[in-house]
Amino acid sequence: ALLITTRCINCDMCEPECPNQAISMGETIYQIDVDRCTECVGHYDAPTCQSVCPITNTIITDPQQTETKDALWEKFVTLWHSA
Ligand code: SF4
Numbered sequence: 385a386l387l388i389t390t391r392c393i394n395c396d397m398c399e400p401e402c403p404n405q406a407i408s409m410g411e412t413i414y415q416i417d418v419d420r421c422t423e424c425v426g427h428y429d430a431p432t433c434q435s436v437c438p439i440t441n442t443i444i445t446d447p448q449q450t451e452t453k454d455a456l457w458e459k460f461v462t463l464w465h466s467a
């Protein structure tokens with residue numbers, strides 16, 4: 385899963401672009417739900433939130449939540465079936 389760092393300026397560019405509804409406004413900055421973030425696996429070739437974020441290096445790979453492509457695909461399939 386990806387992580388939004390404190391560089392976030394709350395511009396709201398990323399939230400509507402997430403295909404998994406994983407992004408929401410947190411207490412002070414936007415946040416990513418690790419259970420819903422597939423790093424865009426199943427939807428796009430690259431994480432779309434990173435593409436639209438205007439501040440470089442704000443959205444990073446969560447060092448606590450590194451997942452294989454297979455694990456991310458499994459998450460995508462599970463989310464798909466529960467949608
Ligand atoms: Fe959503 Fe994709 Fe960003 Fe994860 S990487 S939060 S799935 S837009």
Ligand code: SF4
Nearest residue numbers: 392393395396398437
């Ligand atoms: Fe924050 Fe980047 Fe999302 Fe804007 S696009 S709300 S700066 S993480």
